[in-house]
Amino acid sequence: MRLGVDFGTTRTTVAAVDRGNYPVVAFHDEEDDVRDYIPSLVALDGDHPVFGFLARDLALEGVPHLRSMKRFLADTATTTTTTVRLGNRDLNLLGLVTGFLAEVAHAVRTSSSIAEIPEDEPLEAVVGVPAHAHSGQRFLTLEAFHRAGFTVVGMLNEPSAAGLEYTHRHASTVTSRRDRILVYDLGGGTFDASLVAVDGAVHEVLGSRGNNLLGGDDFDVVLAQLVAHTARTTAGDLGERKWTALIDAAREAKESLSPQSRFLTLDVDDRPVSVSAADFYEAARPLIASTIQTMELLIRDDEADAGAASGTATADLAGIYVVGGGSELPAIPRALRERYGRRVHRSPHTGASTAIGLALSADPDAGYTLRERLSRGVGVFRERESGSLVSFDMILSPQMRVSTSKSVTATRAYRAAHNIGWFRFVEYTTTDVDGVPRGAVMPIGEVIMPFDPLIQGLDDTVDLRAIEVRRTEDGPMIEERYTVDPHGIVEVSLTDLDTGFVLTRSLAGKGL
Ligand SMILES: Nc1ncnc2c1ncn2[C@@H]1O[C@H](COP(=O)(O)OP(=O)(O)OP(=O)(O)O)[C@@H](O)[C@H]1O
Numbered sequence: 001m002r003l004g005v006d007f008g009t010t011r012t013t014v015a016a017v018d019r020g021n022y023p024v025v026a027f028h029d030e031e032d033d034v035r036d037y038i039p040s041l042v043a044l045d046g047d048h049p050v051f052g053f054l055a056r057d058l059a060l061e062g063v064p065h066l067r068s069m070k071r072f073l074a075d076t077a078t079t080t081t082t083t084v085r086l087g088n089r090d091l092n093l094l095g096l097v098t099g100f101l102a103e104v105a106h107a108v109r110t111s112s113s114i115a116e117i118p119e120d121e122p123l124e125a126v127v128g129v130p131a132h133a134h135s136g137q138r139f140l141t142l143e144a145f146h147r148a149g150f151t152v153v154g155m156l157n158e159p160s161a162a163g164l165e166y167t168h169r170h171a172s173t174v175t176s177r178r179d180r181i182l183v184y185d186l187g188g189g190t191f192d193a194s195l196v197a198v199d200g201a202v203h204e205v206l207g208s209r210g211n212n213l214l215g216g217d218d219f220d221v222v223l224a225q226l227v228a229h230t231a232r233t234t235a236g237d238l239g240e241r242k243w244t245a246l247i248d249a250a251r252e253a254k255e256s257l258s259p260q261s262r263f264l265t266l267d268v269d270d271r272p273v274s275v276s277a278a279d280f281y282e283a284a285r286p287l288i289a290s291t292i293q294t295m296e297l298l299i300r301d302d303e304a305d306a307g308a309a310s311g312t313a314t315a316d317l318a319g320i321y322v323v324g325g326g327s328e329l330p331a332i333p334r335a336l337r338e339r340y341g342r343r344v345h346r347s348p349h350t351g352a353s354t355a356i357g358l359a360l361s362a363d364p365d366a367g368y369t370l371r372e373r374l375s376r377g378v379g380v381f382r383e384r385e386s387g388s389l390v391s392f393d394m395i396l397s398p399q400m401r402v403s404t405s406k407s408v409t410a411t412r413a414y415r416a417a418h419n420i421g422w423f424r425f426v427e428y429t430t431t432d433v434d435g436v437p438r439g440a441v442m443p444i445g446e447v448i449m450p451f452d453p454l455i456q457g458l459d460d461t462v463d464l465r466a467i468e469v470r471r472t473e474d475g476p477m478i479e480e481r482y483t484v485d486p487h488g489i490v491e492v493s494l495t496d497l498d499t500g501f502v503l504t505r506s507l508a509g510k511g512l
């Protein structure tokens, strides 16, 4: 069975490949109601973790639970051994994500809208990750899917998948003059904007920008704060349990808003409190403005790339595709239409667009080809001048073309000027005019490479950090080779071309 699986911060959505159709898989919740998602939730039932719908019901009863597992994966400090606190227990994060995905696999096989799938038939999935997911996040996501019993046949950036779904649905809006789609994806925990160029069945992701820390969940917090303020109380005064209950109530009230709604009424500490929808939208304005600003930056990058005049990239847009459950909020399409007019299209399945696109890409018969960009830069801080100065080199640009079917490499060679090379690798989202990384900069690995053949000959027990960095004349020729695999995970290989000494490291985060 081939599937697209969108492991979301708040909801996980699955679409199947079924003879040229890509139905969204429906699941039965604990009350036997049909849902087109599984809540991405873990709760502690007595002593053991439970997942999905059961976890949601227990969470509503006040049982210790964990939301937004996916946000923890975005933290560069997270490794395979990271634990999270659940109730009074420390549990392995990767184990929890694996347990959750195993529950998704089990539900797909046994209690979903597709016919029962025997245990021996593989679940071949294309899975999504946020466009800006760093190498470690990609690695942990793959690992969890693998341990949960999926056969991962591909990993795509979520907005690229939504772009596929757009052209599948709105092929006629794409013309030779207007051949770009801007995907606006506001999920529960992340925002991504991607520019996709379409040429027949070939989709090329031209660029992507996003914010891993902005999503629909943040609108819940804004609403809860507004309501608390109206009730003359604060999160601190309410205490954790009541504040969590208020955020839950805020999510529910937000999701029930229609374009006609005038007021929202929520219980604060068992007392009903009303705020106007207009006040809520006003309080949420900075969040919406920041998503639009991210889109504008993406468009400006593209114009700068092409050396085009300001405004031309906007004119080339076939459509702005609004996806992600967070964009159901009426104020969002309204703000986008004010800015971009009639080309704003809302997906008929805002919450399932990514999963459908992933399923499209899992179907070899659909005939779509996707070309991706790295979407985040990789650079290195290294010692200069006997270790007293540190310089920054950009290695892979966010615009680098990568492939979802094969590895892509970049190499450079130089003569070493020190006895030891100390490389601190980072991933970053943008650089300033001087080429210095700005915005989110995440350490992804440290490599200490002995250039001096005498040091290369030392055994593993010697701590290279203790050796003083010195300048040398006539150092060896060093080749740095960077490989980006089809899942977007970067590996570095440092080779001394004179002695053949090689060091290879996956830059998938610390300790992996
Ligand atoms: N009718 C609605 N009105 C407003 N917001 C909604 C509505 N339905 C869902 N949402 C919000 O959509 C968000 C979930 O969206 P979605 O399912 O696309 O996210 P996700 O895939 O779980 O997260 P991410 O893509 O960030 O990993 C939540 O914040 C939820 O409150």
Ligand SMILES: [Mg+2]
Binding pocket: 006, 008, 009, 158, 187, 188, 324, 354
């Ligand atoms: Mg999503």
